[in-house]
Amino acid sequence: xxxxxxxxxxxxxxxxxxxxxxxxxxxxxxxxxxxxxxxxxxxxxxxxxxxxxxxxxxxxxxxxxxxxxxxxxxxxxxxxxxxxxxxxxxxxxxxxxxxxxxxxxxxxxxxxxxxxxxxxxxxxxxxxxxxxxxxxxxxxxxxxxxxxxxxxxxxxxxxxxxxxxxxxxxxxxxxxxxxxxxxxxxxxxxxxxxxxxxxxxxxxxxxxxxxxxxxxxxxxxxxxxxxxxxxxxxxxxxxxxxxxxxxxxxxxxxxxxxxxxxxxxxxxxxxxxxxxxxxxxxxxxxxxxxxxxxx
Numbered sequence: 001x002x003x004x005x006x007x008x009x010x011x012x013x014x015x016x017x018x019x020x021x022x023x024x025x026x027x028x029x030x031x032x033x034x035x036x037x038x039x040x041x042x043x044x045x046x047x048x049x050x051x052x053x054x055x056x057x058x059x060x061x062x063x064x065x066x067x068x069x070x071x072x073x074x075x076x077x078x079x080x081x082x083x084x085x086x087x088x089x090x091x092x093x094x095x096x097x098x099x100x101x102x103x104x105x106x107x108x109x110x111x112x113x114x115x116x117x118x119x120x121x122x123x124x125x126x127x128x129x130x131x132x133x134x135x136x137x138x139x140x141x142x143x144x145x146x147x148x149x150x151x152x153x154x155x156x157x158x159x160x161x162x163x164x165x166x167x168x169x170x171x172x173x174x175x176x177x178x179x180x181x182x183x184x185x186x187x188x189x190x191x192x193x194x195x196x197x198x199x200x201x202x203x204x205x206x207x208x209x210x211x212x213x214x215x216x217x218x219x220x221x222x223x224x225x226x227x228x229x230x231x232x233x234x235x236x237x238x239x240x241x242x243x244x245x246x247x248x249x250x251x252x253x254x255x256x257x258x259x260x261x262x263x264x265x266x267x268x269x270x271x272x273x274x275x276x277x278x279x280x281x282x283x284x285x286x287x288x289x290x291x292x293x294x295x
Contacts (some may be wrong), residue, residue, distance in 0.1 A: 054283075055274045057258050058295055059265055060091050061288040069109060070285065073273070080110035091293025092133035093259065098162065100127065116155070117228050126173040126183075139170050139211065152181065154197060163197045172215040176238055182217040184209060192224060194238070205241045206234070214255040214266065221261050225252050233264070235277065245277065254291035267291055 050281070055072035055109040062068070062082075069078040084101030091097050096108045104116035106129070116136065127138040135156040142148060152164040152173065164170075168187040176182050181195045182205070190210035195202050205222055214225035221244065222236040233252070235245040252266040252273075265274045 014172050021266065040143070050061060055258070055263055055276075056260065057263075058095065059256075059272070059274075059285065060097065060292040060294070061272060062087060062292060063288055067097070067292070068288070072285075078109060082107075087290065087292055088127050088129060089254070089290070089292060090128040091295050092129045093131045093295050094133065095295050096129060097135040097292055098127055098129050098136065106133065113224050124169060128173050128175055130175050130178050132178050135178075137173050137175065139173060141169075152183065152195065163200055164195050164202065172212065174215055174217045176217040176222070177219040180219075182215065182222055182238075184215060186210065191223070194222075201274045203241075205236055205238075213251075214253045216255045216257045216264070218257050218259065220260060221257060223255055223257055223264050225249075225266065227251060232265075233275075235264075247275075249275075256291055256294045258294050265291055 007093055029085055057072055059070050059072055060067065061070070065081055065083075065085075067080045067082050067087075069080075070076070082099065084099050084241065086100035088098030088100060094108065096106050096113060098116070099107050101104045104127075106113040106116060108246050113133075125137050129136060134218050138153050138155070140151045140153050142151070149165055149167045151162045152170060153160055154163050159221075163181075166185060168185050170183050170185050172182075172184045174182045176194065179196060179198055181197060183193060183195065185191050185193055189208050190212065191204050192206040192212065192215065193202050193204055206224060209224065209226075211226040211228050212224055213227045216223045217238065222237070222238055224234045226232050226234070232277075233245075233247040233249050233255075234243060236242065237244055249266075250268050252268050254265075254267040256265050261280055263274055263276055265272055267273075267288060267290075269290070270287050272288050272291060274283045274285060276282070
């Protein structure tokens with residue numbers, strides 16, 4: 001009788017142990033399955049990144065005699081005929097651009113806003129609109145004996161004044177915000193600088209920059225494209241002037257930074273490409289003669 005009870009007890013313990021073992025195995029398999037599924041999902045997400053990511057904002061660019069305002073999130077476009085091929089390489093934060101024909105004018109989506117008749121603007125002068133569209137920065141050159149050199153000029157309304165003077169050529173003027181301008185000063189090595197137009201203080205951001213072929217900035221980041229052997233794109237933090245990213249890319253021009261500082265657009269030959277700074281995804285937008293700006 002005792003042997004029979006002991007056998008039953010042994011059988012019960014064995015069944016409990018077997019049940020526990022099976023449960024543990026199932027749990028382990030489930031965990032492994034979940035981990036494997038997670039890895040697969042992450043891999044698929046990375047591989048399919050271009051399909052799941054969509055740029056934001058509105059990109060402005062020129063094709064022939066048409067100005068295109070393209071909403072990037074939905075790919076909708078607005079096209080406007082223009083009467084001049086000369087356009088400032090920037091837009092304000094509301095999409096206003098600067099047309100530079102016989103008569104300089106501010107336009108927004110096919111409508112003239114105002115004339116800019118008090119200053120002579122050419123491509124060589126690098127005219128750019130401030131983000132609030134109230135001011136124009138441009139360069140000037142004088143060979144007068146008492147005023148020799150290069151100047152950065154600010155035109156606001158009917159007033160034009162010099163905010164920076166140097167013996168070296170200045171190029172690639174870009175507003176980073178309504179009170180700061182980034183530019184390239186070409187001396188022996190080439191230096192990208194930022195100018196506070198209120199107190200006229202200048203500080204260096206990037207040195208050894210003689211190979212710069214495109215430049216763009218906003219209040220957070222500066223992007224430089226060079227024509228070095230490996231055609232680098234370099235991204236800098238405007239505040240601390242430290243390098244955030246160095247990216248090897250094809251020869252590119254017409255760089256612009258998105259308002260959210262997360263994306264850049266540039267032109268490779270005649271094609272616009274948008275690059276996501278956070279994950280490296282790219283998107284081909286189409287062909288253009290010139291990228292004007294992003295807002």
